[in-house]
Amino acid sequence: MFKQIEGSRAVAETVALCRPQVICAYPITPQTHIVEALGEMVKSGELAGCEFVNVESEFGALSVAIGASAAGARSYTATASQGLLFMAEAVYNASGLGLPIVMTIGNRAIGAPINIWNDHSDSMSMRDAGWIQLFAETNQEAADLHIQAFRLAEELSCPVMVCMDGFILTHAYDRIDLATQEQVDGWLPPYEPQQVLDPADPVSIGAMVGPDAFAEVRYLAHHKQLRALERIPVLSREFFKTFGRNSGGLLRTYHTDGAETVVVALGSVNGTIQEAVDELRADGVSIGSISICSYRPFPLADVQAALADAKRVVVLEKSLAVGLGGMLATDVQMAIQSRQRRVYTVIAGLGGRAITKVSLMDLFRQARRDALESVTFLDLNWDAITRQLARETAVRRSGPIAENILKDLGELSSRIA
Amino acid sequence: MPFEQIKFYQTGTFTVGNRLLDISDRAVQSDTKRSNALNSGHRACRGCGEALGARYAVDAAMRAANKNLIAVNATGCLEVFSTPYPETSWQVAWMHSLFGNASAVAAGVAAAMKAKGRKEVRVIAQGGDGGTADIGMGCLSGMFERNDDVLYICYDNEAYMNTGVQRSGTTPAAARTATTPSVGPEPGNTFGQGKSLPLIAMAHHIPYVATASVANLHDLEYKVEKATVIHGARYIHVHVPCPLGWGSEPHDTIKVARAAVESGLFPLFEAEFGDVTAHTPIRRPQPVEDYLKLQKRFAHLFRPVRDEIRLAAIQSIADRNIQRFGLLEEVTR
Amino acid sequence: MQIRIHGRGGQGVVSAAEMLSIAAFLEGRYAQAFPSFGSERMGAPVMAFCRIDDHPIRSREPVMHPDALIIQDPTLLHQAGLFDGLDPSGFVLINSTRGLKELGIASALEHLPPGHACAMPATELAMRFVGRPLPNGTLLGGFAAMTGTLRLESVVAAIRSKFPGKVGESNVAAAEAAYELVAHRGALEEVHV
Numbered sequence: 001m002f003k004q005i006e007g008s009r010a011v012a013e014t015v016a017l018c019r020p021q022v023i024c025a026y027p028i029t030p031q032t033h034i035v036e037a038l039g040e041m042v043k044s045g046e047l048a049g050c051e052f053v054n055v056e057s058e059f060g061a062l063s064v065a066i067g068a069s070a071a072g073a074r075s076y077t078a079t080a081s082q083g084l085l086f087m088a089e090a091v092y093n094a095s096g097l098g099l100p101i102v103m104t105i106g107n108r109a110i111g112a113p114i115n116i117w118n119d120h121s122d123s124m125s126m127r128d129a130g131w132i133q134l135f136a137e138t139n140q141e142a143a144d145l146h147i148q149a150f151r152l153a154e155e156l157s158c159p160v161m162v163c164m165d166g167f168i169l170t171h172a173y174d175r176i177d178l179a180t181q182e183q184v185d186g187w188l189p190p191y192e193p194q195q196v197l198d199p200a201d202p203v204s205i206g207a208m209v210g211p212d213a214f215a216e217v218r219y220l221a222h223h224k225q226l227r228a229l230e231r232i233p234v235l236s237r238e239f240f241k242t243f244g245r246n247s248g249g250l251l252r253t254y255h256t257d258g259a260e261t262v263v264v265a266l267g268s269v270n271g272t273i274q275e276a277v278d279e280l281r282a283d284g285v286s287i288g289s290i291s292i293c294s295y296r297p298f299p300l301a302d303v304q305a306a307l308a309d310a311k312r313v314v315v316l317e318k319s320l321a322v323g324l325g326g327m328l329a330t331d332v333q334m335a336i337q338s339r340q341r342r343v344y345t346v347i348a349g350l351g352g353r354a355i356t357k358v359s360l361m362d363l364f365r366q367a368r369r370d371a372l373e374s375v376t377f378l379d380l381n382w383d384a385i386t387r388q389l390a391r392e393t394a395v396r397r398s399g400p401i402a403e404n405i406l407k408d409l410g411e412l413s414s415r416i417a
Numbered sequence: 418m419p420f421e422q423i424k425f426y427q428t429g430t431f432t433v434g435n436r437l438l439d440i441s442d443r444a445v446q447s448d449t450k451r452s453n454a455l456n457s458g459h460r461a462c463r464g465c466g467e468a469l470g471a472r473y474a475v476d477a478a479m480r481a482a483n484k485n486l487i488a489v490n491a492t493g494c495l496e497v498f499s500t501p502y503p504e505t506s507w508q509v510a511w512m513h514s515l516f517g518n519a520s521a522v523a524a525g526v527a528a529a530m531k532a533k534g535r536k537e538v539r540v541i542a543q544g545g546d547g548g549t550a551d552i553g554m555g556c557l558s559g560m561f562e563r564n565d566d567v568l569y570i571c572y573d574n575e576a577y578m579n580t581g582v583q584r585s586g587t588t589p590a591a592a593r594t595a596t597t598p599s600v601g602p603e604p605g606n607t608f609g610q611g612k613s614l615p616l617i618a619m620a621h622h623i624p625y626v627a628t629a630s631v632a633n634l635h636d637l638e639y640k641v642e643k644a645t646v647i648h649g650a651r652y653i654h655v656h657v658p659c660p661l662g663w664g665s666e667p668h669d670t671i672k673v674a675r676a677a678v679e680s681g682l683f684p685l686f687e688a689e690f691g692d693v694t695a696h697t698p699i700r701r702p703q704p705v706e707d708y709l710k711l712q713k714r715f716a717h718l719f720r721p722v723r724d725e726i727r728l729a730a731i732q733s734i735a736d737r738n739i740q741r742f743g744l745l746e747e748v749t750r
Numbered sequence: 751m752q753i754r755i756h757g758r759g760g761q762g763v764v765s766a767a768e769m770l771s772i773a774a775f776l777e778g779r780y781a782q783a784f785p786s787f788g789s790e791r792m793g794a795p796v797m798a799f800c801r802i803d804d805h806p807i808r809s810r811e812p813v814m815h816p817d818a819l820i821i822q823d824p825t826l827l828h829q830a831g832l833f834d835g836l837d838p839s840g841f842v843l844i845n846s847t848r849g850l851k852e853l854g855i856a857s858a859l860e861h862l863p864p865g866h867a868c869a870m871p872a873t874e875l876a877m878r879f880v881g882r883p884l885p886n887g888t889l890l891g892g893f894a895a896m897t898g899t900l901r902l903e904s905v906v907a908a909i910r911s912k913f914p915g916k917v918g919e920s921n922v923a924a925a926e927a928a929y930e931l932v933a934h935r936g937a938l939e940e941v942h943v
Binding site: 053059060070213 | 484485486487489490497500501502503505507508509510511512513514515517518521522523524525526527528529530531532533538555556558559562563565
């Protein structure tokens, strides 16, 4: 059923259709609208058979989900940025224990400096914690991925993060085709736990594992993600059969056949990239793009295949491996390590800086000329950088960096006429 | 627990399965049909107060819950010695998550039971003083504040014992620990620090708060059984000597615990919705010295010279408890 | 079509963009609406964007080249960059009781086609019909009349869906009045000279 609604609302309504039994929430921008909507649905009785727990911190949130999931309940929570870091210990605990929790990440930059806007640093910080990480390109996909996430998580006994760009998707109104309860019920069976706290059949969950068995337990977690690589495309196809939409899967290619230059990215920026690709192609440029949906497990084989014809790859990412370059870029390079390719890392959109079609077209043209450095920061204000560096050289107590730069940029309020 | 005057007693306390008691009053542990939830074979030190307390507490909870119990454990001594890889000594549905989140995980279990309509299942959370007072404080307060249907039992041995006896938020004044060594002008833990978990629990106005000690195991069982069938957030704080960390003799564990109670340093009381409703009077008052002398962690208060000032300060802590909880008064309830 | 709405926090700028997108949706079109957040406080300058298309909308960048600007607060008029990127044949609708010349922007907008720039007293209309100085719904009525992009019925339905009950109805009345005002603005002095 089509609705024009906020992305967060679409996610909330879809999660509700998945019949969660325990939802716990701690507020953090930009995920608040999701859990508020779910809380209202529980409170009004619209979402029945579900307990909504207002926790005292994100660490509390994931801990409650861990307990609920271990006790056999379908559990859900959402967070972003600082909140994800605050629950980091629990993130590893959940995947280590194999609990099929689904968590939405409203992608937001991590401070300092404190920043509420979108980038991927939060999800990236937990990329190797053993959770499956799926990135939504649109709000439609964000909603749909949650249905797939519950099924994938419960099949594999592995928690899943559904990542959607904060503000850009969470706070955008879009035309969304929402699933019906019948569709979801027919596609997502009730949760059958692999392990459960049951007084009638007691087990001990969470025991210590020594050197003699730890590596094996970790390998099994690794194996789970390798199995996920097979299951994700299958589930996406099955999803299409019931819901009639192409959502999920490992990755999507856009005009990559025979493309000399291929752009790789995660999330909503792919929409703008495709617009740029269309304009350049109309201008005779050989260019295509790949939108990766399953970031963890990283689809090495599929990425390698999709980049088979490319002469050069531009990895555009909203994340920075400080002192090194890119994170997504490193994974892409691992996928194509056996072949000679130029890989250009472009760090863009950090802290919510807009990525414009104009900038992208300029960037891609430069790439085509191989006129890019191996690591580029898109639309960086070099003037402000130079001034700050000079300031730091000139005097020891140069003051907080953020304040200096903001003053430089002249953040003044508008004049009142 | 209602105070009953018995004419004869053999060892100075209500011996387990004391045949002078009515069958219905006998300890859970004296029952051959007890659950043995914490089974033998665990790796606790000899004389471990926590192993003793946990065994009594969990079996009592199991009886009160008709075996419909799920236990969540924080990281700590109890978790480590009860699940020595690759074995477990638990015969109850049991989970260990992290150090600071036992209360939150238990809240999640309780929420799951509620969502599934499993009204008969009771949930307990267990943690040591470190996991409860310090790193677990945020989650604990949240659980209390929400009135989650969880009974939290804290086994307080007054330091981070499992990691080598480091000071915690419940370490008493002057106590020697690895991070409050008995050197310098102010040996041992600093005076004026520390928090009272029972009082913090009471400040949340939860349905039931109690303190208990392995000195009075019957009383511990009584309180756990009582708490298990109450709905909402409940908290029991159990004083458990640690021979290793306290430097006391393993065979003195109950004696040391009793000295803490009888000196007034560890008051036994119950509270409901923030108000004290009952207390156990001190039967034979002891000066704090009799308690402190049993433990090497307080040795520096006596040798090379007696530290009269600090001894007096500790006595005044005990005196304040006696006054505050009326420990030398007749029971009026 | 790309619309950029300027205002201050608390004036319903974001809701305005959302209602535009709902109106377009009701006409069977694709629409996207999203805010640009500055600091989250009442009174701070806020922008919201709306894209309307007959095909699915892929772009996620802010509206850099608006086909229409709605300015809910005239105190923003001298903010640098307010008219940046405006299409040469675009529309500008300003909430003000003063005319474009009086506002000092007539020259900045004289290159636009006739009838494409207009100032209307949306806050006053809102006060009259809604009883609160929230001009967003009102301005949408004026927008519909000025651009012809959306039908008045769609705007009205969008307002009702976002604000059910009395609030919605009073906003609908204000929007309808605004529509009439702008549709027949040849008779008024607050028009593009």
